[in-house]
Amino acid sequence: MLDIKFIKENADLVRNAVKNKGEKANVDELITKDNRRVKIVKELDNLRAEKNRLSKEVRGLERNTPQFEKNVMESREIGNRIKKMEKELRELKEEIRILSLWIPNIPHPSVPVGDEHANKIIREWGEKIEFSFKAKSHIDLINDLGLIDFERGAKISGTHFPCYVGIGAKLERALVNFMLDYHIEKHGYKEMFPPFLNNRETLTGTGQLPKLEDDMYYVEKDDMFLNPTAEPPVTNFHRNEILQENDLPIKYTAYTSCFRREAGSYGKETRGLKRVHQFNKVEMVKFVKPENSYDELESLLNNAEEILQILKIPYRVILLSTGDMTFASAKTYDIEAYAPGSNEYLEVSSVSNFEDFQARRMNIKYKSKSDGKLHFVHTLNGSGLATPRTYIAILENYQREDGKIVVPDALKPYMGGVELIG
RNA sequence: GGAGGGAUGGCUGAGAGGUCGAAAGCGCGCGACUCGAAAUCGUGUUCAGGGCAACCUGACGAGGGUUCGAAUCCCUCUCCCUCCGCCA
Numbered sequence: 340m341l342d343i344k345f346i347k348e349n350a351d352l353v354r355n356a357v358k359n360k361g362e363k364a365n366v367d368e369l370i371t372k373d374n375r376r377v378k379i380v381k382e383l384d385n386l387r388a389e390k391n392r393l394s395k396e397v398r399g400l401e402r403n404t405p406q407f408e409k410n411v412m413e414s415r416e417i418g419n420r421i422k423k424m425e426k427e428l429r430e431l432k433e434e435i436r437i438l439s440l441w442i443p444n445i446p447h448p449s450v451p452v453g454d455e456h457a458n459k460i461i462r463e464w465g466e467k468i469e470f471s472f473k474a475k476s477h478i479d480l481i482n483d484l485g486l487i488d489f490e491r492g493a494k495i496s497g498t499h500f501p502c503y504v505g506i507g508a509k510l511e512r513a514l515v516n517f518m519l520d521y522h523i524e525k526h527g528y529k530e531m532f533p534p535f536l537n538n539r540e541t542l543t544g545t546g547q548l549p550k551l552e553d554d555m556y557y558v559e560k561d562d563m564f565l566n567p568t569a570e571p572p573v574t575n576f577h578r579n580e581i582l583q584e585n586d587l588p589i590k591y592t593a594y595t596s597c598f599r600r601e602a603g604s605y606g607k608e609t610r611g612l613k614r615v616h617q618f619n620k621v622e623m624v625k626f627v628k629p630e631n632s633y634d635e636l637e638s639l640l641n642n643a644e645e646i647l648q649i650l651k652i653p654y655r656v657i658l659l660s661t662g663d664m665t666f667a668s669a670k671t672y673d674i675e676a677y678a679p680g681s682n683e684y685l686e687v688s689s690v691s692n693f694e695d696f697q698a699r700r701m702n703i704k705y706k707s708k709s710d711g712k713l714h715f716v717h718t719l720n721g722s723g724l725a726t727p728r729t730y731i732a733i734l735e736n737y738q739r740e741d742g743k744i745v746v747p748d749a750l751k752p753y754m755g756g757v758e759l760i761g
Numbered sequence: 762g763g764a765g766g767g768a769u770g771g772c773u774g775a776g777a778g779g780u781c782g783a784a785a786g787c788g789c790g791c792g793a794c795u796c797g798a799a800a801u802c803g804u805g806u807u808c809a810g811g812g813c814a815a816c817c818u819g820a821c822g823a824g825g826g827u828u829c830g831a832a833u834c835c836c837u838c839u840c841c842c843u844c845c846g847c848c849a
Binding site for chain 1: 772
């Protein structure tokens with residue numbers, strides 16, 4: 340959510356952001372409605388002032404005198420007009436609220452304008468491994484080694500619900516635990532294990548609603564959604580709170596399963612782990628002061644990159660263009676891990692600064708010591724990392740000619756002595 | 762699901778139709794004392810909308826009602842706590 344005053348004073352900037360992000364928000368209708376709101380508020384304030392004046396007078400008047408009766412009648416009459424206007428104002432405010440929920444965040448000036456072709460490669464890390472044999476795809480490795488049972492997963496739930504089995508399941512758990520422990524111990528993130536079912540307010544707070552309602556799994560009976568990422572529950576942890584400046588930055592890391600309908604994204608990637616309805620992810624979330632949120636974005640990005648560095652998996656960092664970034668984000672980096680089996684880069688992380696966009700929706704402020712006033716915090720989050728494609732990258736990078744997988748050094752402490760899979 | 766209790770500023774917590782945006786304490790800001798700090802003393806300190814400003818308006822969980830006038834009385838809802846039931 341953007342400040343309505345900001346929208347009115349920077350209408351062109353906002354219209355541009357809507358266009359560049361490919362959103363469909365109606366900026367002009369919002370502005371028209373808000374102008375009307377301000378007009379009603381002014382009239383209403385005048386009526387209320389008059390009514391308050393009459394009420395004070397009444398106290399000094401003797402009851403049942405003509406002056407008393409006249410005053411009371413007049414006050415009553417104004418009261419009725421106020422009630423009518425208040426109703427109109429309430430309805431108008433609700434319309435304004437709904438319109439403003441569809442206004443996207445404004446991309447930072449450093450973000451390239453355009454669609455996915457405008458994305459910029461920021462850096463590449465690591466050497467792509469050269470195998471002396473023909474590398475297998477993760478699908479073949481998984482099937483040959485029996486790490487994941489896709490067919491039975493489909494039996495239990497449906498297609499694209501992978502069921503990890505045996506050492507395959509252990510590897511997934513090792514990966515999650517390694518990443519969590521790393522963020523906690525190396526960078527001081529506080530661990531959180533949040534609920535997976537989120538209510539509407541939570542998902543509106545971080546900006547998944549209203550836009551992505553059809554992309555989430557919905558539990559109708561309870562009007563709740565399965566979280567598509569840990570971002571909503573963890574960020575909403577502090578919804579409607581005023582934070583202490585001394586406590587900032589606040590940093591959380593959380594593992595959750597994530598659930599996405601991936602509606603309309605079939606055709607490509609119908610097999611394997613690349614695109615699934617349920618997956619595991621370790622997320623990092625930060626609440627920071629506005630003045631250093633872009634430094635915090637870089638350090639968050641670095642924290643996510645370190646996971647791949649320690650796993651010794653080559654990757655590249657992409658700065659997303661306006662058309663490729665999400666609704667709520669002001670600036671987003673993607674991290675893509677290299678998968679030699681198919682010779683492609685796979686998105687394993689998305690790291691974003693939302694500035695105060697989410698904080699406005701969630702009403703999260705902090706009291707500044709320098710001016711004594713309340714300000715919205717800036718929120719950021721980043722995957723650190725999503726497991727399915729990291730899992731793919733591990734399998735394909737660590738495969739041997741005999742079809743076995745070497746366990747990466749970083750995961751060995753989590754694998755109960757297993758150093759070779761297969 | 763049933764029965765009670767509760768929701769007030771950054772926090773704790775008084776307030777029970779008008780003199781209440783709200784006592785007190787904590788916290789925080791400023792000043793004094795100090796070489797400096799702690800302690801102490803003084804002083805200030807709710808948020809939001811409108812206006813250049815004086816000022817006006819709104820907000821005591823949300824919505825509605827009674828009244829000239831509601832934090833305060835009535836109704837509905839939400840959330841939290843306690844007890845009972847149900848499930849595990």
